[in-house]
Amino acid sequence: xxxxxxxxxxxxxxxxxELARVVVAPEPDAxxxxxxxxxxxxxxxxxxxxxxxxxxxTLLLPVDxxxxxxxxxxxxxxxxALAATGLEAGRDYSLVLVGxxxxxxxxxxRRMLDQELGLPAIAARTRALVGDEAAVRRLTGAxxxxxxxxxxxxxxxxPAAALLLxxxxxxxxxxxxxxxNGRDLRLxxxxxxxxxxxxxxxxxxxxxxxxxxxxxxxxxxxxxILGVAAAATVIALALGILLLSRRTRRA
Numbered sequence: 001x002x003x004x005x006x007x008x009x010x011x012x013x014x015x016x017x018e019l020a021r022v023v024v025a026p027e028p029d030a031x032x033x034x035x036x037x038x039x040x041x042x043x044x045x046x047x048x049x050x051x052x053x054x055x056x057x058t059l060l061l062p063v064d065x066x067x068x069x070x071x072x073x074x075x076x077x078x079x080x081a082l083a084a085t086g087l088e089a090g091r092d093y094s095l096v097l098v099g100x101x102x103x104x105x106x107x108x109x110r111r112m113l114d115q116e117l118g119l120p121a122i123a124a125r126t127r128a129l130v131g132d133e134a135a136v137r138r139l140t141g142a143x144x145x146x147x148x149x150x151x152x153x154x155x156x157x158x159p160a161a162a163l164l165l166x167x168x169x170x171x172x173x174x175x176x177x178x179x180x181n182g183r184d185l186r187l188x189x190x191x192x193x194x195x196x197x198x199x200x201x202x203x204x205x206x207x208x209x210x211x212x213x214x215x216x217x218x219x220x221x222x223x224x225i226l227g228v229a230a231a232a233t234v235i236a237l238a239l240g241i242l243l244l245s246r247r248t249r250r251a
Contacts, residue, residue, distance in 0.1 A: 013150050013152045013153060014148060014150055014157060018148045018157075019148070019157065021146040021147075021148055022146055022147060022148055022157045022158060022159060023144075023146045023159060024143075024144060024145050024146070024159045024161045024163070024174050025144045025146070026143050026144035026145075026163075026171045026174070027144060029170060029171075030142060030143055030144055030170065030171040031142060031168075031169055031170050031171075032049060032053075032060070032139060032142055032143060032165060032169040032170075032171075033049065033138055033139060033142050033169075034048065034049050034050035034053070034169050035048060035049070035050065036048065036049045036131070036135050036138060036139055037049075037131070037135065038052070038098070038129035038130060038131040038135060039106060039129065039130045039131065040052075040106075040127060040128070040129060041106040041107075041109035041110050041113070041128040041129070041130055042110065042113075042126075042127075042128065044106055047127065047129065049096075049129075049139070049169070050169070052094065052096045052127040052129060053094050053096065053165065053167065053169060054090070054094050055167045056090075056091075056092065056093050056094045056167055056193065057092075057093050057094070057164065057165065057166060057167060057172070057189045057190075057192035057193035058093065058094040058095070058096055058164070058165040058167075058169075058192075059078060059082065059093065059094070059095050059096070059162050059163075059164055059165075059175075059185075059189075060096050060097075060098065060143075060162065060163045060164075060165055061074060061075065061078060061095070061096070061097050061098070061162050061163075061177065062097075062098050062100050062140060062145055062147070062158065062161075062163075063075065063097050063098070063099060063100065063112070064099070064100050064101050064104070064155070064156045064158065065099045065101065065104040065108040065109045065111070065112050065128075065130075066101065066104055066108055067155070067156070069155075070158075070160045070178075071112070072112070072115075072116045073177075073178060074160055074162070074177040074178065075097070075112065075113075075116045075117055075177075076116045076117065076118065077177055077178055077180060078095070078162060078177045078180060079095075079116075079117045079118065079119045079122055079123075080119075081177075081180035081181055081182055081185045082095060082119075082122055082182075082185065083119055083121075083122060083182075084181065084182025084183075084185075085182045085183075085185050085186035085189065086182070086186065087186060087189060089121065089122045089124075089125040089126070090125035092189065092193075093189045093193070094125075094127065095122060095125070095126045095127070096126070096127045096129065097109065097112075097113075097126065097127070097128040097129060098129045098131070098136065098139060099128075099129065099130050099131070099136070100136060100140070100147055100156050100158060101149070101156060102130075102131065102132050102133040102136055104130060105130060106128075106130050109128035109129075109130055110128065112128070113126060113128050143163055143171060144171075145158075145159065145161070145163065146158075146159070147159070160176065160177060160178055161174055161175070161176065161177070162174075162175045162176070162177045162180075163175075164188055164189070164192050165192065166192050166193070167192075167193060172188070172191065172192035173188050173191075173192065175188065
């Protein structure tokens with residue numbers, strides 16, 4: 001799932017030890033530092049990570065704004081999956097991009113948004129953040145997101161991964177942007193938001209579905225489904241007996 005794509009010459013320049021650092025391995029209860037200050041590409045003003053998240057479940061995409069390989073389809077496919085969830089950006093969830101290369105400026109971030117997202121309603125509420133090396137390293141270190149710059153080819157080897165954060169900034173899931181679909185992403189956002197997004201039907205679905213980390217999708221939990229079905233059967237029988245007893249007394 002966490003495929004790493006970069007120009008072919010980069011593979012020859014990076015050592016095996018360096019490539020081994022290109023992973024996503026957050027610690028249990030990993031927490032994004034919400035006090036980190038970045039620059040918002042859209043407005044050109046300082047913005048703390050807590051403001052970008054806005055107290056909502058957040059899909060965080062670490063990207064290279066000048067990358068012409070994996071980052072473009074990552075953003076495009078993430079946008080399409082978010083649109084297919086039926087949830088509203090800026091109300092039910094946040095989409096936050098963080099540039100991995102501190103040399104990229106706000107113009108590069110806006111250019112990627114304009115060219116690759118292609119969804120005005122989502123793009124208008126997407127936060128594309130640019131920060132210095134210290135801020136980027138602190139954020140990725142806290143989230144267990146490893147990447148390696150290759151100065152020889154001016155590229156960055158990094159995992160093709162999205163981090164789903166809770167409204168408090170904790171890592172809830174690691175998702176593959178290249179394999180997202182609307183249904184699974186909706187359930188993931190509802191789960192990360194602890195029911196603040198979506199509706200009752202989504203929360204009931206989560207009772208019967210669990211996230212399969214190996215496949216990156218939500219799959220039925222047979223034991224839980226059987227338990228819910230058994231409980232519903234017992235309730236239905238109890239209501240039936242109650243109605244029959246009332247009719248008998250009336251007769």
